[in-house]
Amino acid sequence: MKTSQRLFDRAKEVMPGGVNSPVRAFASVGMTPPFIEKARGNKIYDVEGNEYLDYVGSWGPMILGHADPKVIAAVGKRIEKGLSFGACTELEVELAELICGHLPHVEMIRMVNSGTEAVMSALRLARGYTKKNKIIKFEGCYHGHSDAMLVKAGSGAMTFGDPDSAGVTKGAAEDTLLARYNDLDSVETLMKNNRDDVACVIVEATAANMGVVPAKEGFLQGLRSLCDQYGALLIFDEVITGFRLAFGGAAEYFGVTPDLATYGKIIGGGMPVGAYGGRKEIMKCVSPLGSVYQAGTLSGNPIAMTAGIATLEQLLADPGIYDDINEKGDYLAEGLGRVSGRTVNHIGSLVCMFNTKEPVTDYDSARKSDTEGFRRLFAKLLAAGIYVAPSQYEAMFINRCFTREELDFTIETYGRILEEIK
Ligand SMILES: *Cc1c(COP(=O)(O)O)cnc(C)c1O
Numbered sequence: 030m031k032t033s034q035r036l037f038d039r040a041k042e043v044m045p046g047g048v049n050s051p052v053r054a055f056a057s058v059g060m061t062p063p064f065i066e067k068a069r070g071n072k073i074y075d076v077e078g079n080e081y082l083d084y085v086g087s088w089g090p091m092i093l094g095h096a097d098p099k100v101i102a103a104v105g106k107r108i109e110k111g112l113s114f115g116a117c118t119e120l121e122v123e124l125a126e127l128i129c130g131h132l133p134h135v136e137m138i139r140m141v142n143s144g145t146e147a148v149m150s151a152l153r154l155a156r157g158y159t160k161k162n163k164i165i166k167f168e169g170c171y172h173g174h175s176d177a178m179l180v181k182a183g184s185g186a187m188t189f190g191d192p193d194s195a196g197v198t199k200g201a202a203e204d205t206l207l208a209r210y211n212d213l214d215s216v217e218t219l220m221k222n223n224r225d226d227v228a229c230v231i232v233e234a235t236a237a238n239m240g241v242v243p244a245k246e247g248f249l250q251g252l253r254s255l256c257d258q259y260g261a262l263l264i265f266d267e268v269i270t271g272f273r274l275a276f277g278g279a280a281e282y283f284g285v286t287p288d289l290a291t292y293g294k295i296i297g298g299g300m301p302v303g304a305y306g307g308r309k310e311i312m313k314c315v316s317p318l319g320s321v322y323q324a325g326t327l328s329g330n331p332i333a334m335t336a337g338i339a340t341l342e343q344l345l346a347d348p349g350i351y352d353d354i355n356e357k358g359d360y361l362a363e364g365l366g367r368v369s370g371r372t373v374n375h376i377g378s379l380v381c382m383f384n385t386k387e388p389v390t391d392y393d394s395a396r397k398s399d400t401e402g403f404r405r406l407f408a409k410l411l412a413a414g415i416y417v418a419p420s421q422y423e424a425m426f427i428n429r430c431f432t433r434e435e436l437d438f439t440i441e442t443y444g445r446i447l448e449e450i451k
Pocket of ligand 1: 142143144145146148171172173174233238266267268269293294303
């Protein structure tokens with residue numbers, strides 16, 4: 030019989046840690062990951078046939094729910110025409126028009142294959158455009174696994190970063206400057222100390238990779254002003270927030286205009302798509318128009334574009350989806366806060382319960398969470414049929430398929446388990 034354990038044992042022989050992306054290994058919770066057979070709506074099923082309420086949603090893309098009938102139908106129809114041509118298709122133009130037509134800050138866009146690639150390319154573009162070298166990022170913000178972004182802690186906000194990963198050279202990391210999330214002074218100090226050499230500030234306009242940490246009032250506006258003052262570009266990494274907080278992402282939600290934005294996750298509707306876009310004047314520096322080189326054999330893949338179009342079209346056709354998932358986010362956050370007595374951060378359909386009673390506003394305060402307690406909570410949640418990310422520092426993603434009853438069940442289950450493991 031197929032079991033997750035047997036599959037994982039096989040996987041570990043031929044794949045590092047048995048996985049193609051580290052979090053899937055469940056290492057931080059010390060468990061065997063369920064191997065997934067299928068998913069529909071807000072439910073996911075493992076190979077043993079267990080059903081879970083899915084609060085991961087493939088880490089964000091499944092805002093419409095899994096196996097959405099319109100997305101599946103569009104992909105199924107398109108797939109008969111061939112999987113990839115490495116040549117121009119109408120679909121690429123359609124998806125680009127859908128985005129540029131509705132996001133005022135995106136006048137031109139380039140499709141790539143992942144969020145990592147989008148960020149890596151946007152940073153190169155920012156450097157190429159400004160002819161400056163340094164990049165400011167924030168502790169606890171995740172921007173994919175390109176060398177320059179694998180820097181987070183170092184020795185505090187004002188120093189050069191140390192690489193977070195083996196294999197990243199000091200050279201690749203030393204142009205990455207670290208600031209503290211929600212702390213404009215830390216950014217201003219870096220700008221002053223690196224006068225005339227900061228190419229860009231990159232930020233998750235609501236951090237969702239150190240748990241959910243919304244930008245404080247005035248933080249993003251302040252970044253905008255500092256970037257203008259010091260001649261740096263402002264990049265919003267909207268790989269999670271894009272098409273989720275609103276169709277126009279965090280830029281629309283907060284009313285702050287970045288120079289460039291990066292997308293991923295929802296933009297591909299479950300297929301591997303990333304993108305970066307922004308002002309025409311900047312995007313014109315990308316090859317073949319300009320001298321910033323960036324390319325991709327499978328970029329703009331017709332099947333991936335089809336899934337993206339079918340997803341974004343539905344989000345545009347029914348803006349009520351956002352009211353719906355945001356209300357569900359409010360409801361879940363309020364309920365979890367009530368039964369847990371812990372800090373629950375949330376914005377729109379992104380929710381995160383921290384295992385602490387202290388407010389969480391940045392990386393240091395997020396790290397105060399009791400992760401051992403999370404481990405025990407996680408195991409019991411999974412056993413009760415609630416599938417959340419196997420880490421304290423991830424968001425719960427709500428899609429439109431959740432019902433009030435399922436949210437109530439989730440809240441009650443959290444309450445019961447927290448009581449049990451007290
Ligand atoms: C997931 C994520 C990325 C990386 O995207 P991949 O498609 O996994 O490479 C980058 N930035 C943010 C904010 C993300 O959440």
